[in-house]
Amino acid sequence: MPSALLPTFTLSQLSTHNNRKSCYVTLGEKVFDVTTFLSDHPGGEDLVLQYGGMDIDHILQDQISHQHSESAYEMLEEYLIGYVSKDGSTTTSKTTTTATTHTQNGYPKEKNGGNNGATQTQTQVYEKTGLASEDDLSVPTDLSRDFKTHKFIDLSRPMFMQVWNGGFSKEFYLDQVHRPRHMKGGASAPLFGNPLLEPFSKTPWWMIPILWLPCVGLALYKAHEGVQSVPKVFGLFSCGVAAWTLLEYFMHRCLFHLDDYLPDNRVSLTAHFLLHGIHHYLPMDKYRLVMPPALFLALAAPVYNLTHLAFRQYGWHVCTNLFAGGLFGYICYDLTHYFLHHKNLPAWWRDLKKYHLQHHFMDYQVGFGVTSRFWDRVFGTVLVYKEDRERIERERVEAEKRM
Numbered sequence: 316m317p318s319a320l321l322p323t324f325t326l327s328q329l330s331t332h333n334n335r336k337s338c339y340v341t342l343g344e345k346v347f348d349v350t351t352f353l354s355d356h357p358g359g360e361d362l363v364l365q366y367g368g369m370d371i372d373h374i375l376q377d378q379i380s381h382q383h384s385e386s387a388y389e390m391l392e393e394y395l396i397g398y399v400s401k402d403g404s405t406t407t408s409k410t411t412t413t414a415t416t417h418t419q420n421g422y423p424k425e426k427n428g429g430n431n432g433a434t435q436t437q438t439q440v441y442e443k444t445g446l447a448s449e450d451d452l453s454v455p456t457d458l459s460r461d462f463k464t465h466k467f468i469d470l471s472r473p474m475f476m477q478v479w480n481g482g483f484s485k486e487f488y489l490d491q492v493h494r495p496r497h498m499k500g501g502a503s504a505p506l507f508g509n510p511l512l513e514p515f516s517k518t519p520w521w522m523i524p525i526l527w528l529p530c531v532g533l534a535l536y537k538a539h540e541g542v543q544s545v546p547k548v549f550g551l552f553s554c555g556v557a558a559w560t561l562l563e564y565f566m567h568r569c570l571f572h573l574d575d576y577l578p579d580n581r582v583s584l585t586a587h588f589l590l591h592g593i594h595h596y597l598p599m600d601k602y603r604l605v606m607p608p609a610l611f612l613a614l615a616a617p618v619y620n621l622t623h624l625a626f627r628q629y630g631w632h633v634c635t636n637l638f639a640g641g642l643f644g645y646i647c648y649d650l651t652h653y654f655l656h657h658k659n660l661p662a663w664w665r666d667l668k669k670y671h672l673q674h675h676f677m678d679y680q681v682g683f684g685v686t687s688r689f690w691d692r693v694f695g696t697v698l699v700y701k702e703d704r705e706r707i708e709r710e711r712v713e714a715e716k717r718m
Contacts, residue, residue, distance in 0.1 A: 527645070
């Protein structure tokens with residue numbers, strides 16, 4: 316690439332760039348402006364802001380938080396804006412951008428040789444998704460090149476009519492929709508393009524508790540009028556929550572991932588795209604992670620009626636009590652789903668985050684549990700982590716050698 320003049324920054328200057336309006340980080344002597352990446356970071360913007368104006372080498376390699384892949388380092392190069400001043404003065408440096416890869420110590424070396432003699436490791440790319448790690452989920456897609464290469468969806472234009480009029484075969488559609496793309500800067504690709512319809516396709520996470528928690532409270536209040544016993548109300552509510560976890564699993568596996576049984580026509584493919592395909596196609600779109608209220612009502616209405624039909628012998632109040640628990644379970648599910656994609660989570664939740672993101676970048680045909688892996692274990696659809704797969708493969712090879 317052509318050379319460019321880049322400025323140098325003193326440590327005192329860097330320390331002022333530690334907020335949402337301007338966030339710089341350093342890696343070795345390089346300075347990166349990651350302000351526009353804050354909303355894209357899978358661990359949430361707060362984690363990046365903790366290191367605003369600071370060196371991030373140690374956190375990039377931290378296995379407890381998340382050891383970043385080579386893709387993360389390569390993506391970081393896009394945000395290079397200068398260098399750390401060595402003598403405390405502000406000057407201008409001449410630099411030529413080169414493609415880099417990275418050794419295990421986190422420092423870059425040139426792809427064609429390297430400056431430390433370390434051996435390069437080849438990154439495994441998963442055939443089903445075309446990705447190698449969860450960091451790849453946040454790598455911006457070159458919109459023009461992607462469309463010219465794959466002839467699927469042009470993310471600069473409304474997606475709905477492209478799927479409807481695309482004439483895609485089911486095989487081609489399912490292959491492409493499960494290969495994640497990402498809009499730079501956390502933008503949402505247009506779905507309908509219509510200014511009246513487009514807002515209904517986007518739902519901020521905080522709308523879920525605001526809309527549905529009052530409904531849970533009202534349902535419990537009405538249920539208590541007939542059930543009366545507080546322990547019984549709590550017990551029925553807990554049963555509803557437990558029932559939701561099973562419903563969550565079967566909806567994700569048998570409805571959202573109906574892939575093999577999906578009819579091969581544009582009505583079915585478009586419905587699949589609106590229901591769940593768009594989430595696998597753009598998994599880090601923060602406004603299309605939780606369920607839009609209109610879609611939720613369409614799915615919740617038959618569940619409400621089925622609950623009252625199945626348990627009608629116990630009375631309306633008991634049925635409503637159970638449904639309130641299920642509705643609360645759904646709220647927990649949707650919030651958990653959002654946080655797994657976009658927040659830095661406590662240690663006991665990080666493994667669940669890792670589990671779900673591998674469902675996106677490694678194997679979308681297993682790992683259907685979002686709030687828990689319990690039903691995956693029961694029904695034999697547990698997603699095996701890539702490091703465990705590698706360990707099992709090594710053990711298999713070693714066993715064959717001994718034979």
